[in-house]
Amino acid sequence: MITAEQKPIQEIRDMISPYKKILVLGCNSCVAECAAGGEKETAMLASALRMAAKMNEEDVLIEEKAIERQCVKDFVILLDDIIDQYDAVLSLGCGAGVQAVGDMFYEVPVIPALNTEFLGETKEQGLWLENCLGCGDCMLYYFGGICPLARCSKQLLNGPCGGSMEGRCEVDPDMPCAWQMIIDRLSRFGALERLEQVYPPKDWSKKQGVGPRRIQREDQQR
Amino acid sequence: MTGEYRPTVALFYCQNIPQSSEDHRRVLEKKYGQSMRLFPIPCSGRLEPIHLLRALEEFAEAAYVVTCPEGACRYLEGNRRAMKRVQRTQDIISSIGLEKERVGIIIESSEAPEPLGQLAERLLERALKLAPSPVLKGAMTTKEHPSP
Numbered sequence: 001m002i003t004a005e006q007k008p009i010q011e012i013r014d015m016i017s018p019y020k021k022i023l024v025l026g027c028n029s030c031v032a033e034c035a036a037g038g039e040k041e042t043a044m045l046a047s048a049l050r051m052a053a054k055m056n057e058e059d060v061l062i063e064e065k066a067i068e069r070q071c072v073k074d075f076v077i078l079l080d081d082i083i084d085q086y087d088a089v090l091s092l093g094c095g096a097g098v099q100a101v102g103d104m105f106y107e108v109p110v111i112p113a114l115n116t117e118f119l120g121e122t123k124e125q126g127l128w129l130e131n132c133l134g135c136g137d138c139m140l141y142y143f144g145g146i147c148p149l150a151r152c153s154k155q156l157l158n159g160p161c162g163g164s165m166e167g168r169c170e171v172d173p174d175m176p177c178a179w180q181m182i183i184d185r186l187s188r189f190g191a192l193e194r195l196e197q198v199y200p201p202k203d204w205s206k207k208q209g210v211g212p213r214r215i216q217r218e219d220q221q222r
Numbered sequence: 223m224t225g226e227y228r229p230t231v232a233l234f235y236c237q238n239i240p241q242s243s244e245d246h247r248r249v250l251e252k253k254y255g256q257s258m259r260l261f262p263i264p265c266s267g268r269l270e271p272i273h274l275l276r277a278l279e280e281f282a283e284a285a286y287v288v289t290c291p292e293g294a295c296r297y298l299e300g301n302r303r304a305m306k307r308v309q310r311t312q313d314i315i316s317s318i319g320l321e322k323e324r325v326g327i328i329i330e331s332s333e334a335p336e337p338l339g340q341l342a343e344r345l346l347e348r349a350l351k352l353a354p355s356p357v358l359k360g361a362m363t364t365k366e367h368p369s370p
Contacts, residue, residue, distance in 0.1 A: 040272060044314065047275040052318035054279075055356040187356040 001030035003128045004037060004092045004114040012090065013052060015111045019088040020059065024049065025079075025101065026066030027093040036114055037092030039066040044093065045113060059191065070097025075103045078206070083108060136206030136213065142194050144185030149177035149202065157199040192210050229349040232259045232277035233342060235288040236266040238296055241337035250342055252262050258342055266290070267300025271311040274325050278315065278357060284313075284324045284349040288341055291332035302331060324352060 006012075016022050024046040032038025046064035053060045065082075069075045070093030079101070083089075088109045091098045095116040102110040118130040133150045139157075140147055149155050153171035164171030168182040186192045194216030207213075235242055247260050259282065263269060266289040277285040287308055289301035305358055312322035326348070328341060336344075 009314075040270060043272045044275055047272065047279050048314050048318050051279050051315070051320065051357045054359070055319060189298070 001033050002096070003034040003120040004031050004094050004132075005117060006036055006041065006092075006114055007112070009045075009048060009052065012045075012111075012113050013049065016049070016088060016090055019086075020108070021061045021086045022049075022063070022088050022090055023079075023086040024062060024064040024090045025070065025083070025092065026064070027068075027070040027091075027097050028066050029069045029071075031092060031094055031097075031114060032066075033122060034120065035126075036124065037094075042066050042085060042092050045090075049090075050092070066092075069085075071100045073100065073104060075215045076101055079105070112161075132208070135204070137203060139199075142197070142199070143182045144189065144194075146181045148176055148178050148182065150151060151181075153178075155202075157202060224337075226344035227350070227354060228257050229346070229352065229354070230257055230259060231282055231342075231346055231349045232261065232274070232282040232285040233260055233288065233345060234263055234266070234269055234273060234285070235338060236262045236290045236301070237262045238290045239288055239338060239341075240335045241339060246338055247359075253339075254342065254346065258346060260342075265295065265297045267295070267299035267302075268302035269304050270272060271307050271314065274308070274311045275314065278320070278324060278355065281358070282328070283352055283355045283358070284345075286325070286345050286348075288326045288338070289327065289329050289337065291330045294330075294332055305329070320357065321352065324355065340353055353361055 024042055025040050026040060026042030027037050032041075035041060042064050046062055047148070050062045053062065065073045065079075067078055068117070070091060083105050086108065088111055089101060089105070090111050090113050091101055092113045093101065094114065095112065098110050098112045102108075119132040119134055120128040121131045123129045129171060131150050132147060135149060139213060147155055153169050153175070154160055154161055156179065159182070160177060161170075164177040165179055167177055169175040169177045183192070242262065247262060249261060250258060259277070261273070266287055269287055274285040274287070287304055289304050290296070292301060295301045308325055308327040311325045315324060316322045328345070330336065
């Protein structure tokens with residue numbers, strides 16, 4: 001899923017300051033899972049902004065709503081009946097959600113309330129880890145299901161480096177060494193020979209080398 | 223300061239603390255009227271920051287949570303969660319310039335738990351030390367759209 005964190009309140013207040021009627025818009029998908037932009041967080045942010053406005057005697061209307069996905073047109077269209085009531089939307093969606101809402105309602109400024117972070121895994125309650133860079137050319141098979149690009153501090157495709165100690169990373173000893181995990185996992189599968197190959201530098205052209213990426217599937221289209 | 227000023231306190235409390243039955247609640251409501259708004263919860267772990275924020279936004283000078291003693295939660299870790307949520311709420315209100323003392327948590331002692339009525343009195347006195355809330359000085363329209 002896509003992870004995100006809320007921006008500082010003051011930054012948000014500065015961005016919404018030109019507007020008088022603001023819809024605080026949550027997204028109940030990825031950013032709800034990472035407790036940044038779901039219904040609860042939307043209600044909390046809207047409440048805090050209303051309180052801040054009252055304390056500063058600002059005459060603004062701040063209302064809230066959450067939709068299932070801000071990045072899918074079929075859900076964004078549900079705002080059609082109410083969007084005209086507002087000068088601006090403060091979105092708690094990821095960057096894709098902010099832009100999707102803006103594309104659909106071109107005349108309305110859509111302001112990001114979150115900083116979108118990474119493709120993550122919910123490791124445990126309250127802990128999200130970056131495990132995938134979305135490189136466009138998955139190599140997890142070769143590395144025992146552990147991505148060295150996302151999880152090795154040095155992004156080594158031919159590791160480990162000399163700094164791995166007792167299974168910990170020298171860059172951050174709190175972090176497990178990705179290469180230790182790769183070797184342990186491949187050993188378990190009896191597939192260590194996959195590491196006998198020397199992997200060439202990553203071909204990043206499949207990530208962003210050709211500009212913005214798109215996926216087009218005719219079988220999914222109308 | 224304390225002459226005519228009567229702060230309103232929102233008091234969320236775990237129903238497993240002493241003298242917190244419905245009968246006790248009614249007695250306290252009668253005694254304090256609008257100054258004390260009581261919210262019994264089956265476990266303090268049910269509390270969310272939004273409950274405290276809404277209370278501060280809409281009517282309360284201060285919002286407090288009373289939990290059962292540490293290690294004595296019937297649902298194991300409800301009171302520990304409540305502590306974290308109160309801390310989070312304090313961070314949020316501090317970030318908008320509101321004193322964090324407007325939100326607080328009281329963890330009952332396992333040796334000598336205080337009855338709800340006694341706690342209510344103490345918390346009302348605590349709230350009297352706060353200035354009137356700058357949030358409540360003006361009214362503003364708020365509403366929430368139902369999710370589609």
